[in-house]
Amino acid sequence: MTPTEIRAAFLEELVSVAPDIDPDSVADDDHLQDDLELDSMDFLTLVTAIHTRLGVDIAEADYPRIATLGDAVPFLTERMG
Amino acid sequence: MGVFAMPSLGADMEEGTLVEWTVAKGDTIARGDVIAVIETQKGAIEIECFEDGVVSEFLIDVGKAVPVGAPLAIIGTGDAPDVPDPTPPEVPASPPPLQPPTPAPDVPGESPVELPDEEPLETPELPPEENRLSPLDPPSPPPAEDIRASPAARTRARELGIDLRGIRGTGPDGVIVLADVERTQPASDVQQALAPPEKDPKAEMRKAIAAAMVRSKQTIPHFYLSQTFDMQAAQDHLAQLNKDRPPSDRLLLGALLVRATALAARDCPTLNGHYVDNTFTPSTEINVGLAIALRGGGLVAPALMQADTLDLDKTMAAMRDLVSRARTGRLRGREMTAGTITLSSLGDNGAEAMSGVIFPPQVALVGLGSPKTRPWIIEGTVQPRSVVQMTLSVDHRANDGRQASRFIAAFESHLQTPEEL
Numbered sequence: 001m002t003p004t005e006i007r008a009a010f011l012e013e014l015v016s017v018a019p020d021i022d023p024d025s026v027a028d029d030d031h032l033q034d035d036l037e038l039d040s041m042d043f044l045t046l047v048t049a050i051h052t053r054l055g056v057d058i059a060e061a062d063y064p065r066i067a068t069l070g071d072a073v074p075f076l077t078e079r080m081g
Numbered sequence: 082m083g084v085f086a087m088p089s090l091g092a093d094m095e096e097g098t099l100v101e102w103t104v105a106k107g108d109t110i111a112r113g114d115v116i117a118v119i120e121t122q123k124g125a126i127e128i129e130c131f132e133d134g135v136v137s138e139f140l141i142d143v144g145k146a147v148p149v150g151a152p153l154a155i156i157g158t159g160d161a162p163d164v165p166d167p168t169p170p171e172v173p174a175s176p177p178p179l180q181p182p183t184p185a186p187d188v189p190g191e192s193p194v195e196l197p198d199e200e201p202l203e204t205p206e207l208p209p210e211e212n213r214l215s216p217l218d219p220p221s222p223p224p225a226e227d228i229r230a231s232p233a234a235r236t237r238a239r240e241l242g243i244d245l246r247g248i249r250g251t252g253p254d255g256v257i258v259l260a261d262v263e264r265t266q267p268a269s270d271v272q273q274a275l276a277p278p279e280k281d282p283k284a285e286m287r288k289a290i291a292a293a294m295v296r297s298k299q300t301i302p303h304f305y306l307s308q309t310f311d312m313q314a315a316q317d318h319l320a321q322l323n324k325d326r327p328p329s330d331r332l333l334l335g336a337l338l339v340r341a342t343a344l345a346a347r348d349c350p351t352l353n354g355h356y357v358d359n360t361f362t363p364s365t366e367i368n369v370g371l372a373i374a375l376r377g378g379g380l381v382a383p384a385l386m387q388a389d390t391l392d393l394d395k396t397m398a399a400m401r402d403l404v405s406r407a408r409t410g411r412l413r414g415r416e417m418t419a420g421t422i423t424l425s426s427l428g429d430n431g432a433e434a435m436s437g438v439i440f441p442p443q444v445a446l447v448g449l450g451s452p453k454t455r456p457w458i459i460e461g462t463v464q465p466r467s468v469v470q471m472t473l474s475v476d477h478r479a480n481d482g483r484q485a486s487r488f489i490a491a492f493e494s495h496l497q498t499p500e501e502l
Contacts, residue, residue, distance in 0.1 A: 048328040
């Protein structure tokens with residue numbers, strides 16, 4: 001998958017967890033929990049969805065690496081590469 | 082044989098709107114079956130019946146708002162109903178949901194505030210005693226035509242006179258969200274589009290929360306005790322448990338906190354129950370209410386039933402289910418009324434302490450701040466540890482500082498031995 005495709009997939013799963021988020025308005029440095037107000041349950045749901053969809057297992061220790069869209073795309077790209 | 086009445090789903094509820102019958106006339110039902118869906122200020126709630134019988138008659142039309150205690154249906158033995166004057170309404174007071182609204186102000190959105198023609202029965206504050214203290218009924222399977230929609234979507238659809246059945250949901254698992262309803266709105270209907278919504282669901286929920294909290298603060302003499310705990314053991318145990326699990330099987334710290342609350346409530350029964358009519362009644366069940374923040378604002382506190390009987394994995398599964406239904410689907414009536422103590426946690430990224438407001442008629446609320454790394458003294462040396470501040474809010478009519486302190490000590494002790502949770 002290209003980074004663009006990963007980005008689109010991540011955004012889709014994010015909006016699925018939080019349907020009131022407008023995907024076009026998510027900035028690269030928006031913090032999923034501080035800015036977009038995902039709580040720990042939402043965040044775990046997102047990690048689960050990414051795992052299912054992209055086959056990337058994100059350990060708890062790696063949670064900070066997907067804290068924003070801008071961090072998550074290169075991290076997931078590297079893991080999938 | 083009996084009258085099925087609009088239940089009270091919380092201290093703040095005055096009326097509800099019948100959204101759907103999930104049974105048909107003539108159906109045989111058992112105690113605990115979901116028989117109707119009621120829209121309240123806190124969203125759509127599935128309502129269980131409290132007796133076995135046969136649905137003899139519906140007394141209220143779908144779409145109609147009635148006060149708590151008003152008769153909704155007659156549950157009979159299958160014979161001709163023999164009921165003391167339930168007085169079925171002669172006319173459907175509001176248009177059926179499918180019908181597009183006439184121009185304002187006579188839109189259907191107004192009908193929910195209309196009082197029914199018949200005399201409402203006496204408004205009970207709570208479901209009957211037996212319903213609160215009896216063992217948990219097995220959950221009934223969801224009805225075949227279960228339409229999953231967010232509370233905001235339901236309210237908006239009703240305002241616009243749109244039938245949810247005609248909408249394709251774009252939320253998780255096809256749940257209908259507010260945007261889906263608004264997309265469905267006929268663009269040509271300028272007048273309708275320009276008319277302000279009759280009721281803003283967020284404002285309605287704020288009103289409901291305000292009513293419950295004002296009542297709590299005005300009638301419950303709160304006192305608060307706080308303690309800061311070392312959470313490192315619990316967090317290390319959690320990390321260890323989650324290490325080799327796929328994300329779908331991972332636990333959250335919240336599950337450990339629910340377990341600690343349930344076990345402390347078992348240790349200290351004077352904080353677990355209801356204060357009604359100047360009397361505290363301890364509950365035989367431990368149903369931990371979970372304060373769940375809804376995205377976009379608002380809060381509900383449905384109960385995780387019999388939390389003391391669940392292990393950590395089952396607790397986590399029940400929390401997932403409860404949070405998911407609180408946000409997008411339907412909570413059940415019993416979950417809204419059967420809580421015996423409430424847990425309100427600020428989660429990972431909040432403030433470090435919270436003194437919460439007790440959810441009446443309960444007598445205690447466990448408030449937890451976010452865990453923070455702080456210098457902590459262990460055997461004379463300073464170490465960085467993850468600590469959390471707990472504040473227990475207590476009803477002074479039912480307890481004093483001694484019992485509250487015992488609860489806090491029990492809670493801390495359970496968290497210090499996380500492998501036993």
